[in-house]
Amino acid sequence: MSAIADIQAGDPFVFEQVYEEYYLKLYHFVLGKTRSEWLAEEVTQTTFVKLWENRQRLNPEIALSLQVFRIARTTMIDYIRKQNHLSFALTQLKSKPEAAANELDAKIDYNETNRKLAKALTELPEMRRKVFELSRLEGMSYKDIAEQLSISVKTVEKHISKALQQLRPLLYGILLIGWILRNFIKNI
Template identity: 30%
Template sequence: MLSYSSSTDFELTNLLRKGDNNAFNEIYKRFQGLLYVYACKVIKDKEEAEDIVQEVFLYLWDKRATINITSTISVYLYTAVRYKFFNLLDRKKVRINYEDSFRQFLEQGEYITDNNIRQKEFSKLIEQEIDALPDKMREVFVLSRKHYLSRKEIAEQLGISEKTVKNQINHALKILRGKIDLFTFLLLLFNK
């Protein structure tokens, strides 16, 4: 009967390639503790070190038939731990970059959203104030500012003089400026 504990690393590796579970168990017993100590020195986190060592052994068993070990099993295992460590660093870096990017988006997104909400509220208030203007003044103002008609065009369309159009627009602007200045002041006051 074959004694796995007295077998060389080379013999165990050959048996492992053939799917020998006992050979795998012996390799695990020989190297798990040493790899864990090595991983702890490299990683400085015991749980992550343990996870990496387990991943290396899982990979070793899963790929036992196709694994290409060009030197010794010990060199292969130590290299695999180091490789997993670098993968972990890359994942952490990506995660940190993602977290930074997400945090930046939230900070800027909140600012942008807040500004959009304020702008919509402000536009709504202006529309309400325009709607509150006297009928004829509102009609003149809307034709001027929303439909971009000239004073002459408005005067012809409404059958009034250009001077009346000018006066109505100026008066509407004066009313709206007073209201807008009040709204701007209130917005600044409550958003500090």
């Protein structure tokens, strides 16, 4: 059995071996790109968390090293973007406090909405959640989802429809609360 198949099967011993083999390589890769020990440590740890959490998505036809470094690269880019957004927000807050505060409120609302949506997704049945995430979050076509999950396109359509029915009350509630808050703030 290959390391990828063992990791997909949830073998912690093989995962630990992969961790030991790639930890320093990833750390030095990120450190070389960012010159930040803290960021190198964060990205390396997050890479292994993502590798474990998404182990079912590993492709046995692609070298494990390539997949591990791809996860690390993407994770590093995400961290750098977050740092840049934070730096920009702090600069805005210093130069235009009122406008920056409004923008910050909008981002907080966005993050709160994402948290609520993520919680609602966990309440969907597993297959419905997988189909919804592949379609709406990863942008896959119904046909590609059907092939990946070995189900029919009609089944994909039904899962999407039922997921939207289940999520719609939450989404309407979030939109309504946001509208009420914006109008309340305008009238103060």
